[in-house]
Amino acid sequence: MKWTKKDLLDLESLNREEISMVLDTARSFREILDRPVKKVPILRGKTVVNMFFEPSTRTSASFDMAAKRLMADTVNISPKTSAVQKGETLLDTARNLEAMKIDLVVIRHMSSGAPHFLASRIKSGVINAGDGQHAHPTQGLLDMFTMREKRGQLEGLNVLIVGDVTHSRVARSNIHGLIKMGARVSVCGPSTLIPMGIQDLGVKVYYDLDKAMAEADVVNVLRLQLERQKKGLLPSLREYSQLFCVTEDRLKKAKPGITVMHPGPMNRGVEIEPAVADGASSVILDQVTNGVAVRMAVLYLLSGGEGSLSEAIKKEA
């Protein structure tokens, strides 16, 4: 099978084979990360532009690192330093960069659909690094990669997503990707943070975390934006924590060997207890490591992925 897509915009538009292809490719790149010299000259001569219009530490660093480890040239743009500050539109910014002969644009944007907007108007490949509350496909992929690594396979896995599902692009990408790969997905959170029609995506909805956790093999905890309380979506953070915090006590009642994940950044004590975040069930830091490998795979596939991958990754810089 050959990769045919110009862009990676969401997981809804990928088929099962394409998702497997990214995950399998990422496995080859994961091995490079443990080498003393973590660079291979696979994207030498290519230019990747990271356009992050929202604050981000791990995703922007992860993309930048992934590109650099494939020896691509990278340019990082943030709203504070870009001409967007002067009123330039997103499209004009991207067109100007494209005129400098770039190959790939990685974009994070507060507007859902912004990467789709860009992808339909520029020739370079576009990778969605998170758009509004719509999609975060590389997070979805790295979550699936980590689940497959820890649990063997995705088929038949019971995955529970806990927290603010309404505003979460991670949740949507997880749901689309996991269901396509044969996993069963449930969501749990306060009813004000579970969006209308989420069942249409094929998930089961719970409002009781203890019940929801009873069947889960993996629990993926979402970050709660603390301003949700001010917006009238929650009575108090204390109450949220009582009802929906993944605690050691709750973990004890769950299936043995349950895997705990979190896309970060975490509000310790609000959605996840520190002891759980740092405990034996947690694979949160593995997710971060795997994120680099998955993004290397995505950059490699979208830039044409020429020649044999196994030959390519043997060549050290």
Next chain:
Amino acid sequence: MKELKIQKTEGRIIIKNGRVIDPANKRDEVTDIVLNDGKIESIGKAGDPDPKAQVIDATGLIITPGLFDMHVHFREPGREDEETIETGSRAAAAGGFTGVACMPNTTPVVENQGIVQLVKSRQTAYCGIYPVGAVTKGLECQELAEMGDMFHAGAVAVSDDGKPVTNSNLMRRALDYCRMFDIPVISHCEDTFLSADGAMNEGALATRLGLRGIPNAAESSMAYRDAQLAALTGGRLHIAHVSCAETVDVVRQAKRRGIKITAETCPHYFTLTEEAVKGYNEMTRVNPPLRGKADVQAILEGLKDGTIDCIVTDHAPHSHEEKEVEFDQAPTGMIGLETSLGLCWTNLVETGVLTPSQLVEKMSLNPRGILKIGNNKLEIGKPADLTIFDPKAKWTVEPEEFFSKSRNTPFKGFNLTGKTVMTVLEGNIIRS
């Protein structure tokens, strides 16, 4: 700039063999209309041809009292780059309209008699311009605007359209005050707490696209409030751009109770569903948003049973640059004057929802009646104000061909049936 030809009428013109639909006079027949120096001389078989008369063969065409759009945004004064009263009037004439009511959310806002007069003074020979004044100064919902003064200067209604009158007491006062002039208060129904940050219809599709949703209740709850205030005051309420089933129901119930309420909808609310938003097509971003299938069905029923009195376009021009941005950053609204008749004929008449005569009621008779503007029926001795269109003409929407200054329509490439051939305004023939 594209031009429309205006033929000043002198002497006799015989419009022959057209299907004349004039619901106010309960007329629907194939006959002739004779104009003499721009006035209607006779309606009926013209008899012996006058050798000096100009003859227009209208065989196969429909002739109606001039269509009227009681809800457009012409952006003048303030945003003449998007539309001017002149370009908007040309678009109206090309679309078959001989009169339009312009909403007051311009810069400055139409909030006093001076600006009403300014808008009226821009009138061209293409289309009648009827200003709507603001309900509140600056559309800020703090103080009532000078509605009486604006009425005397020529305003035909008041509205804060684009924004709701959130303060219920001010809305009550506006309805009460306007009773003195017997003009309607046109309500843009939107509970902005419920619609806050919303970009499309609330539901499963919004969840899938990750766009914030606007529930139907944001519209219908305020429509209900305003219907109660109309009942309280006895004022005339007109509900703008009805988009959802619940609002149709509010209007239906209010009419049954005898409240002075009328309502309008737009072609996009019975032609498109929220599905059109898929792919983040910024042309489909409108306020209120495109709704679901059940809402479209309710709008069609509301049109059929008379709950919805008229069809307007809510013609909202936006520059290409402003519209070509991320979906939730794009301004809301689409243009509509040049597609309205085709969309209505294709989706309402060809499908059997409305008879041709009922369509003319909703696009000419009723809006003029609500605003008390004459020329809503054909009368001997009156200046001719007509729309002549070909109900069989098949055409494809090509925005590049529009007379409007803006191109923001989601209907590009749509195949429609029914197209304006000419309009007659004050006896003068306008055609492209």
